[in-house]
Amino acid sequence: MNFHRYRLTYAKHNKARYIGHLDLQTIFQRAVSRAGIRARYSEGFNPHPILSFAAPLSVGMSALADIVDVDIVEQLNCADIIERINQALPAGLNVHKCEEIAISSKSAAARLRKARYSMEIKYEMKGAKDMGALSLEPKDSCASQASQALYAAQAVELFNKSKSEISGLVYEIHADGETPGKITAIVACGGFGNLKPSRLAEELCGLTNVTLCPFSTEYTREELELAE
Amino acid sequence: MNGPFHGSAREARKITLSYPHEILMRVQKPARYTGGEFGSFYKDSYNTRFCLCFPDVYEIGMSWSGMDILYSMLNEESGIYCERAFAPWTDMEAVLRERQLPLTSLETGTPLADFDIIGFSLNHELVYTNVLNILDLAGLPLLAAERGDDCPIICAGGPSVCNPAPMADFIDFFFIGEAEAGFTDIMKKYQKGIKKDDFLRSICDIQGIYVPKFNNSVKKACVADLNTAFLPKSFLVPNLVSTQDRAAVEIFRGCKRGCRFCQAGNIYKPVRERSIDTIESYAKYCLEKTGYDEVTLLSLSTADYSRFPELAERMLSVGDNISLSLPSLRVDAFALNVMRRISGGRKSGLTFAPEAGSQRLRDIIGKNLTEDEIIEGCRLAYRGGWTRIKLYAMLGLPFETDEDVVALAELAEKVANAFFRLPKDERGHGLQINLSASCFVPKPHTPFQFVPQVTQDELRRKQQLVKRSIRSKQIKFSYHSADGSVLEGALARGGTETGRAILAAFKRGARFDSWSELFNYGIWQEAYEEAGLDLEAQALKSFEYTDILPWDNIFAGADKTLLIREMEKARELSQI
Numbered sequence: 001m002n003f004h005r006y007r008l009t010y011a012k013h014n015k016a017r018y019i020g021h022l023d024l025q026t027i028f029q030r031a032v033s034r035a036g037i038r039a040r041y042s043e044g045f046n047p048h049p050i051l052s053f054a055a056p057l058s059v060g061m062s063a064l065a066d067i068v069d070v071d072i073v074e075q076l077n078c079a080d081i082i083e084r085i086n087q088a089l090p091a092g093l094n095v096h097k098c099e100e101i102a103i104s105s106k107s108a109a110a111r112l113r114k115a116r117y118s119m120e121i122k123y124e125m126k127g128a129k130d131m132g133a134l135s136l137e138p139k140d141s142c143a144s145q146a147s148q149a150l151y152a153a154q155a156v157e158l159f160n161k162s163k164s165e166i167s168g169l170v171y172e173i174h175a176d177g178e179t180p181g182k183i184t185a186i187v188a189c190g191g192f193g194n195l196k197p198s199r200l201a202e203e204l205c206g207l208t209n210v211t212l213c214p215f216s217t218e219y220t221r222e223e224l225e226l227a228e
Numbered sequence: 229m230n231g232p233f234h235g236s237a238r239e240a241r242k243i244t245l246s247y248p249h250e251i252l253m254r255v256q257k258p259a260r261y262t263g264g265e266f267g268s269f270y271k272d273s274y275n276t277r278f279c280l281c282f283p284d285v286y287e288i289g290m291s292w293s294g295m296d297i298l299y300s301m302l303n304e305e306s307g308i309y310c311e312r313a314f315a316p317w318t319d320m321e322a323v324l325r326e327r328q329l330p331l332t333s334l335e336t337g338t339p340l341a342d343f344d345i346i347g348f349s350l351n352h353e354l355v356y357t358n359v360l361n362i363l364d365l366a367g368l369p370l371l372a373a374e375r376g377d378d379c380p381i382i383c384a385g386g387p388s389v390c391n392p393a394p395m396a397d398f399i400d401f402f403f404i405g406e407a408e409a410g411f412t413d414i415m416k417k418y419q420k421g422i423k424k425d426d427f428l429r430s431i432c433d434i435q436g437i438y439v440p441k442f443n444n445s446v447k448k449a450c451v452a453d454l455n456t457a458f459l460p461k462s463f464l465v466p467n468l469v470s471t472q473d474r475a476a477v478e479i480f481r482g483c484k485r486g487c488r489f490c491q492a493g494n495i496y497k498p499v500r501e502r503s504i505d506t507i508e509s510y511a512k513y514c515l516e517k518t519g520y521d522e523v524t525l526l527s528l529s530t531a532d533y534s535r536f537p538e539l540a541e542r543m544l545s546v547g548d549n550i551s552l553s554l555p556s557l558r559v560d561a562f563a564l565n566v567m568r569r570i571s572g573g574r575k576s577g578l579t580f581a582p583e584a585g586s587q588r589l590r591d592i593i594g595k596n597l598t599e600d601e602i603i604e605g606c607r608l609a610y611r612g613g614w615t616r617i618k619l620y621a622m623l624g625l626p627f628e629t630d631e632d633v634v635a636l637a638e639l640a641e642k643v644a645n646a647f648f649r650l651p652k653d654e655r656g657h658g659l660q661i662n663l664s665a666s667c668f669v670p671k672p673h674t675p676f677q678f679v680p681q682v683t684q685d686e687l688r689r690k691q692q693l694v695k696r697s698i699r700s701k702q703i704k705f706s707y708h709s710a711d712g713s714v715l716e717g718a719l720a721r722g723g724t725e726t727g728r729a730i731l732a733a734f735k736r737g738a739r740f741d742s743w744s745e746l747f748n749y750g751i752w753q754e755a756y757e758e759a760g761l762d763l764e765a766q767a768l769k770s771f772e773y774t775d776i777l778p779w780d781n782i783f784a785g786a787d788k789t790l791l792i793r794e795m796e797k798a799r800e801l802s803q804i
Contacts, residue, residue, distance in 0.1 A: 014245065014264070015245065015262040015263060015264030015467075016264065016467075017249075018252060018258040018259040018262050018467075019259055019467050020259070022469070023259070023467060023468060023469040026469040026473075027266075027465075027467065027469070029519070030266075030465060030518065030519030030520065031266070031519060032519070033519035033521070034266070034516070034517065034518065034519040036516075041549050046521070046551070047521075047549045048521060048549075059258065059259075060249070060252070060253050060258065088266065088519070089266065090264055090265050090266040090268075090465070090467060091263075091264030091265075091268065092264055213250075214253070215250045215251075215253040215254050216249070216250040216253070218249065
């Protein structure tokens, strides 16, 4: 059967943050169907539109630009696809980019290497603070801002030198310098190595000897980086 | 702007979370509490705010077919804004109580106490404590008499309000019957600032309305023609996906059979069919609007649809990549052929509901299904490659003897024998028979409303008797909790005094009584005691025909003299 492959980039936020990954797959399948988009269906007893997601996202995390590929049995205008599917998605899910890609191209999941997360780490003090590594506390002077950036770089080095399970999975950490606990990090994501940002947050809190508040800490996946 | 908002139009709006992120992250399945599903309504202007409360978890409430009818019907009215709330699971309840947060609606996160009217759907008796829990978490007094004009008006509907007495202390008015037959008009009668009593007085003469305070007599509300009855134009598609998610089209209401134990068959009278054209076109509409890949036909007995073969034929071609499910089919050659075509070769289990093991007892309860029909159906099914059979029955039926109980095991054995008697090349392999026995509960508005339930000890003895009488290892026997059934019976036929026991049970922590992992019979025994009642005695009581029953002021479809006549027929049959 002739078909065309489209790569959709979507945001998942607000009420949709709480949708689990398996449910998200079904929700997208139904939305494609409601949108009147004639997707390529799987074979077998329970045929369903074939959708290929780049990476699952934990319940409660937001995404600004996650990726899903869909095969459509006709060629459609990309703007038209965006319009129609957005009309069919539940609150908090929104496709903002669509491009046709070659059918021969490797799946987004297979090409996925890294993801950038922004985190707002909420934490509680416990006992005396360890002054050694990345400070989550705001600093008054510009000098300390610079030192935070340095600590951030040191943290990456520290993680990657250590024999811990997250070794080699952290690429960059940037501290906001203004708001305590506000961090941006680039970490491994996908089948070649994967680090959950919640795990990184735990490690960062461990370094600074504070206790992570897992329920109030917020994570946003800002970007997925695919290899060529 | 009013209306269901989808996609970008909705994205532009401010969407309020029902609870802060940090609260939602503390519970399992937070999507139960967030709303935002496709098909949700958002409105800016309205006169009346109604909160439709389903007193069980989100997943169960969202697969209830009445949800879309009420939600769509009320929200199509420009003056009414209908939102939803569900019973919070125990983890969420704990967080809400710890933080002293009120229960809120899914659509806008509005505390329930800020609504004008709150409506509960009571689909069975074991949700009653959840109703009280929801009122309590809303910060409202539980007793109707203690709620002033500053509190929302609380109403309830659904099948179990055909005996409103047990919940009468807590509910301001009941809607008895079918919501399509006038519920919207009741809502439209509400005016901001109206005194509760004035409102209740203004509606209490309307068909279907029962106001405990006025203790009026009531005839259920009922649509005349299912072809012109309201059908939802928009649908809520849940964000928590379950295997129950599918388009459901009701093909007829009521039941042509006269099973004497069955409440649904008696309270959904008369039989009203929807035309094949309406069913087919509406099924296509539902599938298109929801994106579901399965459609099911709803009724109490699918095969009794008057032109069933034609309906099945038409539904088989309702769409590409769409599967059809036909519950409660009578198994014959035609049905097997339909099922073979539905499943594309896959053999799911086949279900029979003999309800009782012996022909004598089936005659007594009015179950019109013979052993020959069951065995012949099984033989056909075995020849067609089916190897999994489900048998549904009840224990503790009126006039039941030990011979009847043993006959249930024997029936399952005969079903197994029919398989092994067939030459090996005419059947599959790996026979599996699941015999499932629930406990009979006498229900209001049925001929058996007069008879006592049997004790738990007796139920357990009967369960063991069946178990001991089964010889084939291919037969798996499962049965329901006797304690849960006795509670259900006590609540179902209870009078207004039962409200005291429900309140006491709620205060002692009873929640989700239909969930075996949370059900605590001990709490209920203590609660009944505290209310000056005996739980078992309530279930075991029998009524005289001349007794005034707690639900005698409700006409639900079957006249009491008719019920007495049917009860007498059963008694006569038992003496043959």
